[in-house]
Amino acid sequence: MLVYTLRRIVGMIPTLLVISFLVFFVIELPPGDYLSNQIAQLKAQGEASSVAKLEFLRHEFALDAPFWQRYLIWIGAWPGPHGFSGLLQGDWGWSFEFGKPVEQVVGPTLLLTVVLNFTTVLFVYIVSFPIGIYSATRQYSWGDYGFTLLGYLGLATPNFLLGLIMLYLSNRWFGLSVGGLMAPEFIGQPWSVDKFLSVLAHLIIPTIVIGTSGTAGMIRRLRANLLDELHKQYVTTARAKGLSETKLLVKYPMRMALNPFIADIGNIIPSLVSGSVIVSVVLNLPTVGPILLTSLQSQDQFLAGFIILFVSVLTLAGMLISDILLAMVDPRIRLGAEAGR
Amino acid sequence: MSILSIQDLTVDFKSMEGGLRAVDHASFSIAPGRTTALVGESGSGKTVISQAIMGILPEAAQITNGKILFNDPADGVETDIAKLDPGGRRMRDLRGNRIGIVFQEPMTSLSPLHTVGDQIGEAARLHLGLTGKQARAATRDMLRLVQFPDPERALDTYPFELSGGLRQRAVIAMALICRPALLIADEPTTALDVTIQAEILRLMNQLQSELDMSILLITHDFGVVANMAEEVVVIYRGRIMESGPVDEIFRDPQHPYLKALLHAVPRFDMEPGERLAPLREIKPETGGHLMKPREETGSRGAPIIEVDRLSKNFMLRSGGMFQPPRMVKALNGVSFTVKRGECLGLVGESGSGKTTTAMAMLHAIRPSSGQIRYDMNGEAVGGLRDISTLQGEDLMAFRRKIQVVFQDPFSSLNPRMTIYDILSEPYIIHKSCNVAERNERIAELMRLVGLDEKHLGRYPHSFSGGQRQRIGIARALALGPEVILCDEPVSALDVSVQAQILNLLKDLQDKLGLTYVFVSHNLAVVDYIADRIAVMCRGMVVELADKSALIRDPRHPYTQALLEAVPEPSLDHLLDFDALSAGRASDPQAWPEPFRPRPDGPAPELTEVAPDHFVLAPGLTEAAAA
Numbered sequence: 001m002l003v004y005t006l007r008r009i010v011g012m013i014p015t016l017l018v019i020s021f022l023v024f025f026v027i028e029l030p031p032g033d034y035l036s037n038q039i040a041q042l043k044a045q046g047e048a049s050s051v052a053k054l055e056f057l058r059h060e061f062a063l064d065a066p067f068w069q070r071y072l073i074w075i076g077a078w079p080g081p082h083g084f085s086g087l088l089q090g091d092w093g094w095s096f097e098f099g100k101p102v103e104q105v106v107g108p109t110l111l112l113t114v115v116l117n118f119t120t121v122l123f124v125y126i127v128s129f130p131i132g133i134y135s136a137t138r139q140y141s142w143g144d145y146g147f148t149l150l151g152y153l154g155l156a157t158p159n160f161l162l163g164l165i166m167l168y169l170s171n172r173w174f175g176l177s178v179g180g181l182m183a184p185e186f187i188g189q190p191w192s193v194d195k196f197l198s199v200l201a202h203l204i205i206p207t208i209v210i211g212t213s214g215t216a217g218m219i220r221r222l223r224a225n226l227l228d229e230l231h232k233q234y235v236t237t238a239r240a241k242g243l244s245e246t247k248l249l250v251k252y253p254m255r256m257a258l259n260p261f262i263a264d265i266g267n268i269i270p271s272l273v274s275g276s277v278i279v280s281v282v283l284n285l286p287t288v289g290p291i292l293l294t295s296l297q298s299q300d301q302f303l304a305g306f307i308i309l310f311v312s313v314l315t316l317a318g319m320l321i322s323d324i325l326l327a328m329v330d331p332r333i334r335l336g337a338e339a340g341r
Numbered sequence: 342m343s344i345l346s347i348q349d350l351t352v353d354f355k356s357m358e359g360g361l362r363a364v365d366h367a368s369f370s371i372a373p374g375r376t377t378a379l380v381g382e383s384g385s386g387k388t389v390i391s392q393a394i395m396g397i398l399p400e401a402a403q404i405t406n407g408k409i410l411f412n413d414p415a416d417g418v419e420t421d422i423a424k425l426d427p428g429g430r431r432m433r434d435l436r437g438n439r440i441g442i443v444f445q446e447p448m449t450s451l452s453p454l455h456t457v458g459d460q461i462g463e464a465a466r467l468h469l470g471l472t473g474k475q476a477r478a479a480t481r482d483m484l485r486l487v488q489f490p491d492p493e494r495a496l497d498t499y500p501f502e503l504s505g506g507l508r509q510r511a512v513i514a515m516a517l518i519c520r521p522a523l524l525i526a527d528e529p530t531t532a533l534d535v536t537i538q539a540e541i542l543r544l545m546n547q548l549q550s551e552l553d554m555s556i557l558l559i560t561h562d563f564g565v566v567a568n569m570a571e572e573v574v575v576i577y578r579g580r581i582m583e584s585g586p587v588d589e590i591f592r593d594p595q596h597p598y599l600k601a602l603l604h605a606v607p608r609f610d611m612e613p614g615e616r617l618a619p620l621r622e623i624k625p626e627t628g629g630h631l632m633k634p635r636e637e638t639g640s641r642g643a644p645i646i647e648v649d650r651l652s653k654n655f656m657l658r659s660g661g662m663f664q665p666p667r668m669v670k671a672l673n674g675v676s677f678t679v680k681r682g683e684c685l686g687l688v689g690e691s692g693s694g695k696t697t698t699a700m701a702m703l704h705a706i707r708p709s710s711g712q713i714r715y716d717m718n719g720e721a722v723g724g725l726r727d728i729s730t731l732q733g734e735d736l737m738a739f740r741r742k743i744q745v746v747f748q749d750p751f752s753s754l755n756p757r758m759t760i761y762d763i764l765s766e767p768y769i770i771h772k773s774c775n776v777a778e779r780n781e782r783i784a785e786l787m788r789l790v791g792l793d794e795k796h797l798g799r800y801p802h803s804f805s806g807g808q809r810q811r812i813g814i815a816r817a818l819a820l821g822p823e824v825i826l827c828d829e830p831v832s833a834l835d836v837s838v839q840a841q842i843l844n845l846l847k848d849l850q851d852k853l854g855l856t857y858v859f860v861s862h863n864l865a866v867v868d869y870i871a872d873r874i875a876v877m878c879r880g881m882v883v884e885l886a887d888k889s890a891l892i893r894d895p896r897h898p899y900t901q902a903l904l905e906a907v908p909e910p911s912l913d914h915l916l917d918f919d920a921l922s923a924g925r926a927s928d929p930q931a932w933p934e935p936f937r938p939r940p941d942g943p944a945p946e947l948t949e950v951a952p953d954h955f956v957l958a959p960g961l962t963e964a965a966a967a
Contacts, residue, residue: 233449239397239463241437241515245428255454329498332453 001327001334008323012316019312020087027301027308028061033063034096034299061094064199070226074305087309097295102306106288110310112181113273113287116210117314119203121265121271123211124218129261132222136257139227151216159275160282163209167283174214179284181206194274210276214268218261225260229253255329262326264317273311342412343370344543344555345394345523350407350423352389352398352579357687363402365579371523371572373414376549376556377569378587382602382835383806387559387926388577388820391525393622394557395442395517396427396435400641415438415523416705436470436636441516451500457484458496461515483514487544505691506537513860534862536926539906542569543918561836563606564908567591568916575599605840606910607869611893616847617869619840623791623811625848630782644716645824645856646702647725651675651711653697653880671697672708673880674945679718679824680945684850684857686871686888688903690927694880695860697931699826702858703745704728715739741771744817748811748829754801760787760812761797762811767819769848786815790845807838811845818849833865843870864907868892873953876900879929881938881945886954896956898936900922902926935960953967 035058042050058064062073062080072078074093076086085091091139092102135144170176177183181202186195229235232255238248277289288307295303325332352364364386366371371377379386392398396408409422423499425432443451451460462476462481464520469478477496484492487510487846500508516524526545530538530583536871541566549556558569566573567587574584575596583596594600606617653672679685700706702713714725718768731739747753754763764783768774774782784794790811801809817825827846831839847870850857859865868888869875875885876899884897895901903926906917929938935958938945947955 097559233444233446234452236397237444237512237515238463239436239451240442242433242435242462242467243437244433250454251455305500318772330454331456332501335499335502 004322004327004334008320012320014311016140019316020070020309022076023308023312027305028067028070032299033058033301035061035303037299038096074302087306092306095300095303097296097298097300104187105289105303106307106310109286109288109291110160112156112285113289114314115199116181116203116206116276116285116287117269117272118212119207120211120276121268123207124214124268125210125261128215128218128222132219133249133254135219135223136226136230139223144223147219151219154212154216157212158280161280162212163205163283166205166209173265176201176205181285182308203277206276206279206285207281209283210272211301215274218264218274221263221264222257225257226253229256232256235340250324259330262329264321265322265325266315269318270311272334273314342373343559344373344414346370346408346410346412347390347394348408349409350390350393350409351405351440352386352393352402353405354399354402356401364393364618367576367579367581368407369574369584371555371557373522373528373555374549374553374701375571376558376569377572377574378558378560378566378576379576380560381576382561384578385576388527388574389579390576391442391527391557391559394422394523394525394851395433396422396425396442398427400915403678410448411435411440411523414441419557419704434468434762435677437516437521438519439521439525439571440525441519442527443509443512443516443529445531447505447512447532448967449690450512451508453499456497456499456782457503457511460500461511465518465879478517479513483518483651484511486517486548487511487514489514493919505533506540509533509537509541510544513541513548516551517548517554521554523557524549525553525557528561529564530565531560535864536902536906538565539908539916541919542916544906545569545934546918549965563603563794563836563910563953567910567912575602576868579602583810588912591910595771603910605616605837607840607843607865607910608909609868609907609914610867611863617840619844620837621841623841625791625845626788627785627852630778630785642680644678644725645681646679646716646858647712647714648675648677648679648698648702649712651698651701651713652709653694653701653706654709655936670880672701673939674711675880675882676711676947677875677882679856679858679874679886681823681856682854683872684859684870686859686867686874687860687877688862688867688874689877690862690903692879693877694829695877697744697880698877699828699858699860703826704731705740705741715743717742734942736772741773741820742822743824744822745826745828746810746813746817747831749833750806751801751833754811756801756808759800759805763801763812764816767816771820773820775938775946782819787821789818789849790815799844805838806834807841810834810838811841814842814845814849818853822855824858826851827857827859827861829861832860832861832863839866845869864892864903865909878927881929882947883936883957885947886953890951894951894954896950896954897958899926934965 013116035054039051039054059139060081062070065073069078072087073080076084076091095102095105098105111324131147135147138144167178171178180187182195182198183202186198189195227257232253235248235252237254243251273289277293278289280287280289281293288310292304292307294300295307347370350367351362353363367386367390369377379387379390385538390400392402393404394864398404404423407423407896410419411422412419420431420435422432422435436703446680451457458477458480462471462480462837465471465476465479466473480496480523481492484495484734489495489507489510500511503511513529529545530541545556546569558565560566570587572584573587574588575582575590575598577598577609582598583590583594588669590599590940591603594603594648601618601620605620607617640688651672651831652670655669655671674692675698677685687695687698697706701708712727712729717724717726717735719869734814761783765779766780768782783797787794787797792811792815801812804812830846831842843866846857849855857870859867859871871888873886874891875882876891876897877883878899884891884900891900892904895904905917932938935957938957945957945959947964947966948958950956950961
C-alpha cells in the first residue's frame with residue numbers, strides 16, 4: 001500500500017512536467033506577448049522613450065529568448081537573465097497587468113479558492129450520497145421522480161442566475177452582505193472568530209450555487225451505479241444468508257457503488273474551478289477565477305500560466321486522493337497493483 | 342415425515358404483457374437426509390421453486406396458491422414459508438440458518454470487495470450470535486471441511502484470488518456454516534469444468550453424510566442426477582411431470598417427456614450409428630444452389646488443414662510501471678491434421694487453449710510461431726498453403742472456405758439486424774451474387790436449418806436459443822464453405838435442443854460433404870459427433886486418436902482423469918468418487934513418467950503408441966530416439 005502510494009506520487013512528476021509544458025505552449029500560442037502588445041500600442045502613440053524601457057523589460061524577462069528557453073526559464077531549469085529563478089525555485093513570475101509579483105496577486109486568493117473548492121466537493125458528496133441511495137432503492141417512486149426533477153432543474157439553471165436570486169433572498173431574509181467571501185468590515189483585518197464565522201456564512205451561497213450541477217450529476221451517477229449492483233448475484237447470496245435489507249444494502253451494493261463516486265473526486269475539481277469563474281465574478285468572490293479571466297484577456301502570461309498550473313496541481317492532488325482511497329476501499333485495485341510485482 | 346413438503350404451489354409473474362405462470366400447482370417433498378433432484382430444462386420453473394423456498398422471489402413474482410411446509414428436525418416446528426413475509430424476522434431466521442443455498446455462478450455469487458472469511462462467517466455471526474473471533478474459528482473449520490488447501494490463509498483472501506472450483510467450495514462453506522437442515526444446490530456445478538465438477542459432487546456427498554442434511558439438487562444434467570440423487574422430480578413448464586426413486590426414473594420412465602429427455606442425452610455406450618432422439622427433429626431440406634456441385638472437392642481423407650507446431654503467447658499487463666509484462670503460453674507446439682470430410686473433436690477444460698487454436702485456424706489471431714496450412718485445392722496456386730502468407734483475393738477465397746459457429750447464440754447475432762440482413766451479409770462482403778440469387782439462397786438456407794423463410798424479417802430476440810444457433814449455422818453455411826469450426830455450439834443449450842442441433846450438424850455434414858472441427862468441453866457430445874478426438878491440456882495436445890480408441894483405451898493420465906470424471910446419465914456407470922485424481926491431473930508436473938513434460942526441451946511431439954493413436958509422452962519419444 002505504501003509502495004503503491006509512493007509510486008503514484010512519483011508518477012505525478014512526469015505528468016506535472018507535461019502539463020506545465022502544455023500550459024506554457026497554449027498560453028504562448030497567440031502572437032506576441034504582454035509587453036510587445038504594449039510596445040505596439042506606445043509606438044502607435046509615438047512615445048518612443050517608454051518603448052526603450054519596455055524593450056529593456058522584454059530582455060529582463062527573457063521574452064526575446066527562443067520558445068524552449070523561455071519555457072525552461074519559467075520552470076526554473078535554465079538560467080534567466082538573473083540566474084535560476086523559476087517555479088522550481090519558488091519564483092512564480094511577474095504579473096505585468098497588476099505590476100507586482102504573481103505571488104502577491106494570487107496569494108490571498110489561493111487559500112480561499114482551496115477552501116471554497118473543498119466545501120463544494122464536500123457539499124456535493126454529502127447531498128448526493130443519501131439522495132442517490134434513496135432514488136436507487138426506491139426506483140420509480142414519487143420521491144425518486146421528485147429528486148430527478150430537482151436534479152434536472154439544478155443541471156439546467158444557469159449558476160449565476162441561481163447565485164443572484166440566492167444573494168437577493170439571503171440579503172432580504174438574513175441580512176447577509178451582498179457578494180464577497182466575508183462582510184466588508186473584515187477585509188484586510190487579521191483573522192478572528194467573527195471573521196471566520198462571517199467567511200462561513202458567506203461560503204454557503206457560493207457552495208450551493210457552484211455545487212448544484214455537480215450534485216445533480218452525481219445523484220444520477222450514483223443512482224445508476226447502485227441500480228446496476230442491486231440485481232447482482234452476490235446481493236442475492238447475501239440475502240439468502242438472512243441479512244436484513246438495510247444491512248445488506250450498506251455492506252454489499254453500496255460498497256460497490258462507491259467506486260465511481262470516489263473516482264470522481266479528481267474529475268470534479270477542474271470543472272468546479274472553470275465553472276465557477278462566472279459565478280465568482282457575479283458574486284464578487286476573491287478566488288483565482290476572476291484573476292484568471294483578466295490575465296487571459298490581457299495576455300499576462302506568467303500570471304495565467306501559474307493559475308492554470310495551480311488548478312492542475314489541485315486536480316492531480318484530487319486524483320491522487322481518489323486513487324489512494326480507491327485502493328483502500330477496493331482490494332481488486334490494491335492487490336491488482338501489488339500482484340504485478 | 343418429510344423435511345420439506347411443497348403442496349400445490351403456484352407462482353405467478355406479473356409483467357407488462359400480462360401474467361406468466363412459472364410454477365403450476367407443483368407438489369413434492371424432500372425426505373430427511375436424502376438428496377432429491379429437481380430436473381428440468383431452462384424456463385421450466387425449477388429455479389423459481391428454489392427462490393420460493395428461500396423467500397427470495399423477484400419482486401414481480403408472487404405465490405398465489407399452495408404451501409411450502411418446512412419441518413425443522415432440530416425443534417420439530419412446522420412452518421409454512423409461503424405464508425411468511427419474505428423480509429420479515431421469521432423468514433430471515435430460517436434463511437441462511439436452517440436452509441442454505443448454493444448458486445450456479447461461483448464467479449459472481451461472492452462479493453469481490455469482502456474477504457472470503459468475512460462473507461462465510463457473516464451467517465454465523467448473524468444466526469448463531471458468534472463474536473468475530475468465534476466466527477473466524479468456525480469459518481476456518483468450515484473451510485477445512487470443504488477441503489480448502491490452506492484454511493487459515495484462505496480466510497483473508499478475496500474471491501478473485503481463488504479459482505472457480507475453490508470459489509464454489511467457499512460458497513458451499515457459506516451455505517453450510519450454520520449446519521442447515523436443508524441445502525438447496527441450484528446447478529452447483531454447471532459453470533465448472535468436468536474434473537472440478539466431480540470433486541464438488543464428491544464433496545457434497547461427503548458433507549451430506551457428515552452434517553446429516555437433506556439436499557435439493559436443481560439441475561438439467563442427467564449425469565449429475567444419476568450420480569447424486571436418491572429421489573428425482575421432473576418438472577416441465579412449471580408442472581411436475583413425474584417423481585420417484587432414481588432407479589425407477591432411469592430404468593422405467595413413464596412420462597413421454599421424461600422418456601424423450603433421457604433419449605436426447607448423448608452417452609458413451611451408444612451403438613455406432615445410433616442417433617439421439619430430440620423432442621422435435623429438424624429435417625434439413627436441401628436443394629437448389631446449396632447442393633450444386635462445387636468446382637472441386639478434394640478426395641475424402643486427404644489432409645485439408647495441417648496445424649504445425651502452433652504456439653501462441655499472450656502478454657499480460659503487469660501492475661507496475663516498470664515491471665516487464667508477464668507472458669502466458671496459451672498454445673505450446675500444437676500439431677494435428679484435419680482430414681477432408683471428417684469431424685475432429687477438440688476437447689479440453691477452460692484455459693486449455695482449444696478456442697485459441699480454433700481462432701488461429703480462422704486466421705483471426707496470429708500465432709507466435711508455427712504454421713497452419715490449408716489445402717487451397719484448385720485455386721490459382723493450389724496445394725497446402727500457409728494461411729499467414731495469404732493476401733488479397735487468396736485470403737478472401739480462404740475465408741469463404743472456412744466458417745465458424747459460435748458458442749453463445751445470444752451475443753453472436755447482432756440484435757439490430759434482421760435475420761435477412763444477417764444472412765445476406767456474407768454475400769455482400771464477398772460480392773458473390775446478384776440480389777435475386779442471393780434471396781433464393783437465403784430462403785434455401787432457412788429451409789436447410791428447419792426455419793420458416795417467412796420469419797426472415799424478424800430480429801434475433803424473437804427466436805429461442807436453439808433457433809438462434811440454427812441461424813448461426815445458416816450464416817456459416819451461406820458461402821458454401823468446406824470447413825466449419827464449431828466452437829462449443831451446444832454448450833449454452835438445453836439437452837433436448839442440444840440433441841436437435843447435433844443431429845442437424847450431422848445431417849448437414851452428410852449432405853454437404855463438410856469438414857468439422859468441433860470444439861467442446863463435453864466428452865460425451867464430442868464422442869457423439871466426432872470421428873477423431875484431440876484432447877488438449879494447458880496449451881498442448883496430450884492425446885489424439887479415433888474416438889472409439891480414445892474413449893475405450895485412453896493412454897494419457899489426463900485423458901483418463903477426464904473420462905473418469907464425466908458423470909454418465911445412467912445408473913450402470915456411476916462415478917467412482919474414491920478414484921478421482923482429477924485435481925492433479927491437469928497439472929503437467931504431476932503426470933507420471935513417461936508423460937512428464939520436459940520444461941526446457943523442444944516443443945513437445947506426440948508419440949504413436951498404436952496405429953493412429955498418438956500420445957504426448959516425452960519419455961517414450963526419448964526412448965525411441967535413443
